[in-house]
Amino acid sequence: MSFSFEHLFQGFAIALSLQNLMWALIGCFIGTLVGVLPGIGPASGIAILLPLTTVLPPTSAIIMMAAIYYGAMYGGSTTAIVVNIPGEASSVPTAIDGYEMAKQGRAGPALAICAISSFVAGTLGLIGLTFFAPLLADVAVVFGPPEYFALMFMALTLIISLSGRALLKGIISMAIGLTTSLIGQDPLTGAARLTFGFPQLLAGVDFISVIVGLFAISEVMINVESRISAISQKIGSWMPTWDDIKQSFMAMVRSSGVGFFLGLLPGVTPSVTTFVAYDIEKRFSKHPERFGKGAIDGVAAPEGANNATSTAGFVPLFSFGIPTAPSMAVLLGGLMMYGLQPGPMLFKENPEFVWAIIASMYIGNLMLIVLNLPLVGMWARICVIPFYILGPLIVFFSVLGTYSVRFLAFDVWVMFLFGVIGYFMRKFGFPVAPMVLAAVVTQMMETSLGQSMLMSQGSILILFKRPISAVFMILAFLSIARGFWIQMRTKAPEVAIEETD
Numbered sequence: 001m002s003f004s005f006e007h008l009f010q011g012f013a014i015a016l017s018l019q020n021l022m023w024a025l026i027g028c029f030i031g032t033l034v035g036v037l038p039g040i041g042p043a044s045g046i047a048i049l050l051p052l053t054t055v056l057p058p059t060s061a062i063i064m065m066a067a068i069y070y071g072a073m074y075g076g077s078t079t080a081i082v083v084n085i086p087g088e089a090s091s092v093p094t095a096i097d098g099y100e101m102a103k104q105g106r107a108g109p110a111l112a113i114c115a116i117s118s119f120v121a122g123t124l125g126l127i128g129l130t131f132f133a134p135l136l137a138d139v140a141v142v143f144g145p146p147e148y149f150a151l152m153f154m155a156l157t158l159i160i161s162l163s164g165r166a167l168l169k170g171i172i173s174m175a176i177g178l179t180t181s182l183i184g185q186d187p188l189t190g191a192a193r194l195t196f197g198f199p200q201l202l203a204g205v206d207f208i209s210v211i212v213g214l215f216a217i218s219e220v221m222i223n224v225e226s227r228i229s230a231i232s233q234k235i236g237s238w239m240p241t242w243d244d245i246k247q248s249f250m251a252m253v254r255s256s257g258v259g260f261f262l263g264l265l266p267g268v269t270p271s272v273t274t275f276v277a278y279d280i281e282k283r284f285s286k287h288p289e290r291f292g293k294g295a296i297d298g299v300a301a302p303e304g305a306n307n308a309t310s311t312a313g314f315v316p317l318f319s320f321g322i323p324t325a326p327s328m329a330v331l332l333g334g335l336m337m338y339g340l341q342p343g344p345m346l347f348k349e350n351p352e353f354v355w356a357i358i359a360s361m362y363i364g365n366l367m368l369i370v371l372n373l374p375l376v377g378m379w380a381r382i383c384v385i386p387f388y389i390l391g392p393l394i395v396f397f398s399v400l401g402t403y404s405v406r407f408l409a410f411d412v413w414v415m416f417l418f419g420v421i422g423y424f425m426r427k428f429g430f431p432v433a434p435m436v437l438a439a440v441v442t443q444m445m446e447t448s449l450g451q452s453m454l455m456s457q458g459s460i461l462i463l464f465k466r467p468i469s470a471v472f473m474i475l476a477f478l479s480i481a482r483g484f485w486i487q488m489r490t491k492a493p494e495v496a497i498e499e500t501d
């Protein structure tokens with residue numbers, strides 16, 4: 001299915017209905033609030049609220065969930081700038097210069113530039129989404145089980161390679177996710193496995209319990225241990241000067257391109273692209289010495305990359321059914337909860353739904369710039385809510401959201417278990433993303449592998465005989481080799497230092 005303006009206009013007709021406009025606005029507001037509040041990320045925010053959307057029609061529900069996602073990306077910079085508490089890894093580069101600007105009494109312009117950069121990047125990313133997603137969907141029509149297995153396998157290896165110095169920890173994290181998703185029944189034979197005699201495990205471990213535990217509960221535990229006390233900075237005038245805009249405009253454009261095209265790759269999350277964009281902007285700058293001391297282009301670049309990557313993540317999600325980040329994995333669960341299988345057939349069988357979601361994102365982007373610019377002062381004050389109030393609220397909504405999925409107390413205990421696991425993973429430097437994405441793609445990967453083996457009568461060579469799957473498998477092994485090479489390269493200087501000692 002190729003792009004046509006007719007499809008997009010039909011999508012706008014649906015998205016502009018009063019009901020869908022209302023849910024988009026609610027999603028944008030909640031998403032911004034989720035991004036502003038420390039301790040709640042977009043993945044856990046969507047996971048907590050996902051069960052509550054079951055009373056809505058599918059299109060309205062996903063419009064709201066998507067709005068929460070990109071709204072959280074808008075609001076995530078507030079705590080990083082005002083109180084130097086990055087809610088997620090993707091906000092860390094923003095805090096480097098943003099917090100310095102806040103200490104100089106320029107928190108308002110920093111927050112405003114974040115909103116403007118997010119709007120520019122979001123708009124450019126949506127244009128890319130509009131044209132790229134249908135093209136990739138046409139390519140994906142030729143995908144069979146071998147191609148899907150190879151693609152998902154490549155996604156996992158990209159995650160491993162992105163672990164960098166923590167390669168072994170990334171592999172262990174991924175293995176935990178793989179094992180978790182194998183609990184329950186074999187998708188092809190129905191045989192029970194890894195249930196250890198517990199009948200509750202026959203239905204598998206609920207994904208939302210895992211997500212909420214890993215992100216929300218572990219974040220509360222980390223904050224309790226750190227005894228966070230927010231100290232607000234002077235917001236000052238929120239309107240950036242013309243010089244601020246001129247100085248940061250090219251940073252917005254460059255970071256949008258970097259974030260979007262890297263975001264098309266499975267496993268490349270905003271937490272990666274924001275650092276890349278920040279580094280690129282520092283190299284392009286005529287005054288790199290200002291970075292780390294309150295450079296406004298050092299604030300615009302990571303925020304632009306953050307939102308462009310978030311938008312780009314919808315391309316592989318809609319076209320291939322591949323989530324590129326934990327938040328996308330939760331959205332994938334929401335789509336499947338409504339019986340909508342992302343992939344090439346989604347554009348053919350449910351075009352009204354897909355284009356309504358894409359059109360709603362254009363509308364949501366305008367809503368967010370309105371919410372974020374005039375209300376900078378309000379959002380900044382919300383982020384200094386004492387944690388002894390915020391922490392219990394996070395736990396309460398986490399329990400409520402988890403229990404409401406299957407109405408099983410067992411799921412709540414699973415949530416707390418994975419909260420503890422997530423806490424220790426963070427304490428010991430284990431990346432969480434490989435575990436989450438592995439838990440999402442394993443069942444699809446396992447099913448595709450089983451179907452491939454049936455097609456080839458048990459020969460693994462089918463993965464290398466078909467051109468597309470062969471390319472993905474080669475890229476996967478190259479990615480694995482790159483991961484080991486990075487690990488060896490980073491250890492080499494340490495060995496040299498030890499020898500000189």
